[in-house]
Amino acid sequence: MSAAVAFIAAPLAAAFLLPLLGTRPTWGTRAASLLTLGALFALGAWMLAGPVPPHVIVLGGWRAPFGISLYVDASSLMLVTLFELLALAALWFQHQHGQEKPVSFDVLVLVLMAAGAGAVLTQDLFNLFVFLEIATVAALALSAPQTGSPRGVIRYWLFSAVSGAAMLLGIAILYSGAGTLNLVDLGARWGRLAEPVRWLSGVLILLGFLVKMEIMPFHGWAPATYRRAPSSVGLLLSGVVTGLAAFSAWKFFALVLRGGTSLPPVSGVFSFSQALFGLGALTLILGALAMLAEKDGKRLLAFSTISQMGLVLMALALGNPRAVRGALFLVFSHALGKSLLFLVAGIAVSRTRRSEWGAWRGLGQSSRSLVWFWFLGTATVVGLPLVPGFWGKLSFVGGALGMGMWGKAGVALLIAATVAESVALLRVGHGLWEHADLRKRSGDVDETSAAAGAAPACKACAGVSYWAGALAISAGILWMGLWPATFTRAFADTAAAYAGDQPVSVVRTSTDAFAPRRDGQGQVKP
Amino acid sequence: MNKLLAVFVSAGVVALLGVFLLTGPARDQLFSGRSELGDAFSRRDVRGPAPDQVGPGSRGLESAPANTVTAIVLDYRGFDTLGEVTVLFAAVAGAGLVLFARRRRGQAVSARRPSLILTAAAPWVFLFLFVVGFAIALHGHLTPGGGFPGGALLAAGLVLLLSATGREPSARRLHLLEGLAGFSFVAVGVAGLVWKGSFLAHFGDSGVLGDFWSAPVTMLLYLIIALKVSAELANAVRTLAHVEDPTTKEAP
């Protein structure tokens, strides 16, 4: 039952050993990192092929509220497996199409995978903080540009350092008030905390998640970072880092804050979850509008991520099972669709060395696949029927319409934002597709292969990584879109387990087994 | 103007936090200095009731280090420490990645001749730091300190010795030490999984509380951490301090 530990231990072991092969990238180091990721993906797929009963893995042999434990169920395992797939696509793409990076690039991707799995699986608040810090450090170093201005990344560091500090302060307050760090145990003791303690710790800890999710007042770092980072890192940032932040934010929100219901309304007017819903709505619409005005392709994708995360936050804040199911679906569909868009953007940038999407005009003339993959990614992100984004948004709408005024306003905003996002993404897709002024572009096209930096060994396998990654992601998109039932069931089970709806929920029983100990004030009961 | 705003905002945050945390019921709740978790760790009765009296000489405790903080850091919450080691590892690797392109330019190292005093004193200071560092790391289960400060002292000694002799620390050797130490940490975790059925569970018998050999796995882990931290820090100093020409072969 401890197999899921491999998702954390194996990439770490590989990351520690990889530098032994040398600091310069060689055939061997590249193969080793890709094989590790591939093996982990295969492990995840193999585990998911059978039934995945929800179970708790106790680390160090210390039972739940005292030691650190992992909670594994179908949804979290799917998310971790998705991370491995995205990392595989991103890293291979970087090997073939990017500049030459030292081995530490591969090492940090592996570390990011361990952090992603840890943050998704862990049930301990401080452990979650540690994994978020690991993910941040890895993401920061990966997105630092080799040439050009690092100001976007420095801003990213600044935002995450301050939010990390805020989160640590929140954890300090929460621990000293509640005397425990296990998320479920914290949720059980939450009601006994004084009101200021609840407010401060709730707000400070959520701040840490919101910055990593790129929610609107805290998104300032994202566009510049995405623009300067290689597209493979953009893929990891928007697919893995926001995904793990969204999932762990929801864990905290559902288990400790009890869906926001346990906090008193703000001056009797609106509730905590309504405030989060408002932030999400603001992010959704402003992010989509910013996409319309954006001339830079990678910044446009950053704003698209921001807007999507706003929607995820709205769905999480609603807190009802349908909406939460939709939120999980959206995390998956966004990660898949955005990865496809980043792969296309990566090819475009490596051919033109520009990130303005105006410069990408006509690239689809020579390689049609760019256009097709861009449109598939767009469809996934905006949610056309029969792709996963559709099921996510449908589920969100179903959940929101039952929530009165707020829900209806949210649905209206969602429609407006979807239209804006579609227009912005389709415009770029059309640009890729249309005829370009060939005279102006001929010079660029010639230096294509030379400009790519690390030129692939053989001409024939030039696009293999791009094709393989894009096709694998497309297969995932089609699978999720055409047969959503497996995913819907897993997400619904997870939502119910975290909400405590199921009569026997492993999340809760894992700590309730020790309930007798807690009754006495520090006294051991026989 | 900007600064005035900054003063007001930060003063507001401090005032808000202060009023919320230091008045009313919050204050009693926050500053009790006692928690069930901490009490259970101090008494060593997480798995089951501890003996009525615990003290030097107690046998068969669930976690043997006399230093409760060490017991928490390496035993009860050892997984956090694996993460902590990883943050440091990722940060140093990341610093290397960030400054990678710059190193290729091969700017000249500002080669300064080490002063005579430094050269003469370095071996002795090194020896001192080396002994103290290992002692702190290996006594982590009995006395305050442990692998992190111990490793830091080792790194300080190493850097001092190398700068006094005017030599570069070899990247390959540092990577070797760092990688093997990190891998050993994970391997100890897997050994716990194999023998005790739980990742990072401490295998082997816990000895007599207060004895030097009372907590072998704790000692092993702190030794690993000390070696890893020292290699990482020496590597960080190397990355941050020196601009090197990668075309020259590294010293074997």
Added chain:
Amino acid sequence: MTALVLLVCIPLVVGAVAVVTVRDLLSAILIEGVVSLSAAVLFLLLGALDVAITQAVVGCGLTTAVFLYSWRRLPEKAREVTHE
């Protein structure tokens, strides 16, 4: 006890103010080391010996050393604050 704590807290806070206001960045780095050291003494007074030792060695010693090493690498122009 109270007097001792007060004695340590004063350099802590005054040093912190100095770190963010003093113009010379090198002094700011060194003063930050003093602040960290005061924090280490405070940890000692609060009974957290492990934290005190780690803060003194890692938080004060090493962090300052890392600052100084990267300071050496900065170009001359970058060593002063221009926008104040």
Added chain:
Amino acid sequence: MNVVPIVAISALLLFGIGLYGLWSGRNVLRWILAVGLMETGINVFLVLTGWRPGGAVPIITGAFSTRGPSPFIDPVPSALVLTSIVIGLGTTTLALALAVLHARAHGDLECGDDPENAEVLE
């Protein structure tokens, strides 16, 4: 028994001073120092929440009864702060590497907006 308010206020002041340092200028090195101050403040706060008057240092040097309340201060915050200090060192190292990169790219450490219209590489 005034230790708690004195130390708590100092810790919060450290946090606030760090915040001011971030807000008042745009020098990257100063930002890194200010974040370090904030982290120190939080660590002090965390250690304080584990302290209580008369609590013993959490190292077992004499026999005590496990049937009553434990005589030691809460050791968990100490363990958390140990982790936090090392994480702080890690992020500081990385941030300093970014600062060096900034100085190389722009010649100084004043971090304004990202310049537009530049070539980007994969």
